Amino acid sequence: MEVIELLYNQEFSPISNLVNPKTFVVVEIVYYIINEVQMLKFVYAIASPFATCFTFLFLRFVVIDLVFVSASSAVLFILVYQCLKNGSDGLFEHSQLVGGTWEWAYPTLCFSCGYFAYDQLDMLLYRLYSGLIPSILMHHLILLICFTLALYRNVTVNYLILTLICELHSIFLHVRKVRRMAGVRDAKSKIVKLEWVLNWVAFIVARCGSHILITIKLIRDAPKFEKGVQLPLALFGMAGMNLLNAGLGIDLFKAFKREINTLKGSYNHGE
Numbered sequence: 001m002e003v004i005e006l007l008y009n010q011e012f013s014p015i016s017n018l019v020n021p022k023t024f025v026v027v028e029i030v031y032y033i034i035n036e037v038q039m040l041k042f043v044y045a046i047a048s049p050f051a052t053c054f055t056f057l058f059l060r061f062v063v064i065d066l067v068f069v070s071a072s073s074a075v076l077f078i079l080v081y082q083c084l085k086n087g088s089d090g091l092f093e094h095s096q097l098v099g100g101t102w103e104w105a106y107p108t109l110c111f112s113c114g115y116f117a118y119d120q121l122d123m124l125l126y127r128l129y130s131g132l133i134p135s136i137l138m139h140h141l142i143l144l145i146c147f148t149l150a151l152y153r154n155v156t157v158n159y160l161i162l163t164l165i166c167e168l169h170s171i172f173l174h175v176r177k178v179r180r181m182a183g184v185r186d187a188k189s190k191i192v193k194l195e196w197v198l199n200w201v202a203f204i205v206a207r208c209g210s211h212i213l214i215t216i217k218l219i220r221d222a223p224k225f226e227k228g229v230q231l232p233l234a235l236f237g238m239a240g241m242n243l244l245n246a247g248l249g250i251d252l253f254k255a256f257k258r259e260i261n262t263l264k265g266s267y268n269h270g271e
Contacts, residue, residue: 075164078104092217094224097158105161106151112164113147116140139244146237156230159218163241165210169202187259196256203252211241 082091082102090096120140123129129137143163150156176195179185186192215238218231225231 074104074108075161076168078102078108078161094221097162097217098156098225098230101154101157102161105157106154108164109147109151109157109160112167113144113151116143116147120144135244135247138240142237142240142244146233149233156234159214159234162210162214163238166207166241166245168206169199172199172202185259187262192259196259199252200256203249208242208245208249211238211245214238215242 079091079102081104085103120137123134123137123140147160150160172195176199179192179195184191215235218234218238222231
């Protein structure tokens, strides 16, 4: 455990220069899973006196999921830091996105990869999904394939960091989940209305907008890629993400309509 702590705490320096990237990917994922188990034990210790599954699940979502999406959204701080340090010129050049690695980008991607590995395992073990082909499992699978290969070969790390901008929207998805678990479901509430506005803005700008722009950038820079699996894998990953975004948009719209219909029904009942 001390060795893992030592490696993890070296993130203030370029990680790939300290340890073999292939080793660090494994170390980081293991470290994250160990931390998750310890965190779940802590959450269970708090929830057990109440002896309710609801309390445990509620704290689980608050402590783990919201912490992750907030940490993943640190990509904005990485971009701002790079602009302040080196300027914005050339920040999104092909050579930077494919061959370069911004400061903090490697450990951030490792952290995210560890979370997706843990969350995928958690959902599979406890069947926390629905449908024949669950979109959440497909989402995690695509990310795990792309992230692990990129970290293993230490290429396109910056490209994948940009894909994490979508996690800004995940914050509001988790807030909605926690809000409903807490019993706040009144569509007339200002909090619920504000949450829906922020949810849709984040979905359109942070999730769909960022992924569409990344896809366009990949297509425009296609001739600059070397021969190999980098471009096909990147295009496959972004095609999958855009399809999943479309499915998520449909699900969000259905959920929005249900809440609006509930609000209309309450008005008609009042009359």
